Amino acid sequence: MDPAQQRFDAIEVGTVIPGRPFTVTTETIQAFGDASLDYNPLHFDPEWMEKASFGKTSFGGVIMHGMQNFALITRTLTDWLVPRGGYHRRLETRWLKPTKLGHTITPSARVSAKHRTAGGYWLQFDVEVRNQDGELVATGDALAEIVERVPGAAPGQ
Amino acid sequence: MNELNLESFETDFWKDVARRKTWDGIIPGELRETRPVTLTKELIAKFAAGVGEDNPLYFDEEYAKKTIWGGIIAPPSIHILLMFACTTTEDWMRSPGTINAGQSWFYNVPARPGDTIHMRGTALDRFIRKGRLFVIHDNVFTNQRGEVVCTGRGWTIRPE
Numbered sequence: 001m002d003p004a005q006q007r008f009d010a011i012e013v014g015t016v017i018p019g020r021p022f023t024v025t026t027e028t029i030q031a032f033g034d035a036s037l038d039y040n041p042l043h044f045d046p047e048w049m050e051k052a053s054f055g056k057t058s059f060g061g062v063i064m065h066g067m068q069n070f071a072l073i074t075r076t077l078t079d080w081l082v083p084r085g086g087y088h089r090r091l092e093t094r095w096l097k098p099t100k101l102g103h104t105i106t107p108s109a110r111v112s113a114k115h116r117t118a119g120g121y122w123l124q125f126d127v128e129v130r131n132q133d134g135e136l137v138a139t140g141d142a143l144a145e146i147v148e149r150v151p152g153a154a155p156g157q
Numbered sequence: 158m159n160e161l162n163l164e165s166f167e168t169d170f171w172k173d174v175a176r177r178k179t180w181d182g183i184i185p186g187e188l189r190e191t192r193p194v195t196l197t198k199e200l201i202a203k204f205a206a207g208v209g210e211d212n213p214l215y216f217d218e219e220y221a222k223k224t225i226w227g228g229i230i231a232p233p234s235i236h237i238l239l240m241f242a243c244t245t246t247e248d249w250m251r252s253p254g255t256i257n258a259g260q261s262w263f264y265n266v267p268a269r270p271g272d273t274i275h276m277r278g279t280a281l282d283r284f285i286r287k288g289r290l291f292v293i294h295d296n297v298f299t300n301q302r303g304e305v306v307c308t309g310r311g312w313t314i315r316p317e
Contacts, residue, residue, distance in 0.1 A: 022209065035207020037241035039168040041253045054254060054314065055289050066257030067237045071208040074234045082214060085225055088233050092261035147225065152266025152304055155228030 007085050008121035008146040013114055017125075019076035019107035024064045024099055032068050040065075064099040069107075069138050073127050076107045077142055086123065086144045087151075093140035097131070104132040109142065121146040159193045159273055161200060161242050170253050173246040180283060180290040180315040183249060189278040194242045198270040201231045204238050230267035236307055239298055243276035250294070254316030258291070262309035266300070273301040281310065290315040 001009075022028070029043050041048050042063055049062050070093055078088050099105055106129065113124040122145055129138040167173075198216075205215040210232040213220040221229045240250060249255075268274060281295035292313050298306045 028209075031207040033168075035204045036237045037166055037168075038237070039170050040251070040255060041170060042256070048253075052254060054256060054316070067234070067260070068208065070260055071210065071232070071234045071237065074232065075210050075212070078210075078212060078214075078233070082212060082224065088264055090261070090263045091233075092259070094259040095257060150226050150267060153302065155269055156271075 002148065004085065004121055004146050004148045008114065008116075008123075011084070011111060011114065011123060011146075013111050015111045017076060017080045017109040017111075019072060019079075019109070019129075021104050021106045022068075022072055023104045024068075024101055026101065028068070029062065029064060029101075032065050032071075036065065036067060038065055038067065059098055059100070061100055064101075064103070064105075066095050069093070069095065069099065069105065069129055072105070073107045073109070073129065073138070073140065073142075076109055077125065077127070077144065080109070081144050085146055085148075087147045088142070089122075089145050090143040091127070091140060092142070093127070093138050095138050097135060097137045099131065099137055105129050105137055107138075112141070159195045160197060161194050167246045170251045174252065176247045177252050178249045179252070180292060180317075183280045183283055183292055183315075185280045185282050187279060189248055189250075189276075190245050191243045191276040191278055192245075193273050193275045194239060195273045196231055196235070196268055196270055198229060200238075201229065201235070201270055204235060205232050208232070208234065208237065210234070226267060228269065230269055233262075233264045233267075233307070235268055236262060236296070236298055236309055239274055239276060240278075240296070243274070243298075244278070249292075249315075250313075252316055256314040258312040258314055260309060260311045262307055264307045265305040268298075268300065268306050272306075274306060275299050275301075290317065 115122040125142040
């Protein structure tokens with residue numbers, strides 16, 4: 001049996017992968033802005049956000065970058081995948097509620113299915129992110145492949 | 158080299174706001190203006206730290222060498238940075254009040270230090286739903302060998 005198949009067989013459908021809680025502060029928003037170069041005033045200008053309305057929605061203050069959520073879901077998956085020789089292949093997300101300053105969000109993932117194709121060993125995941133009140137702020141699904149070799153050229157080539 | 162100069166990056170997203178396309182002017186299929194960006198170890202480490210990615214695979218060469226990746230890679234979510242690093246101040250993704258409604262990304266080959274990443278970005282579609290103006294954007298990021306690094310789509314609600 002090849003090692004990728006062994007690792008694939010060892011993973012059970014239904015396994016829950018808890019993520020780490022993340023509390024949003026002006027410092028985390030600034031760090032995310034400096035890392036992503038996304039300086040949209042949605043995340044940085046409290047005065048503008050007090051007044052601004054977005055169709056029927058008014059946020060009443062700055063909101064966290066939606067992609068911070070995306071990065072935390074990715075981290076949750078890759079923290080679990082990397083030691084298992086798992087290659088993160090896909091992530092699809094929908095944002096359901098804004099996350100504001102002081103909120104604490106926690107992502108989690110669940111192995112929803114395993115699929116063997118002619119070319120690979122695939123894991124499917126359901127993902128969700130909840131806030132401190134247990135409300136769903138994001139849902140999505142993901143796909144990973146258990147690989148023997150990472151695709152693409154080796155480093156330095 | 159196409160190294161990113163963080164010192165000169167325009168952080169005021171109101172600048173050039175009048176030159177950006179609004180929902181009415183965004184034409185699905187039309188290419189967004191982009192430029193290639195070279196990823197350095199420092200840029201990858203800074204991105205990882207800023208978004209909360211603390212896996213040593215993204216900054217510790219000795220650790221990364223022993224994994225199946227064979228060396229440092231960028232976090233898969235590096236497209237979050239590339240979306241702004243590869244586009245101009247006139248790009249409509251910077252419009253103040255652009256709300257992110259959802260995203261879907263597929264990852265092909267990892268991005269590594271020294272790679273020069275090219276972006277091809279378009280709007281795929283625009284529509285009105287529940288009184289809101291939506292644009293779907295569609296992107297392909299490739300490396301200097303022409304290999305696809307990742308492809309992705311985002312649903313945005315446009316400011317009126």
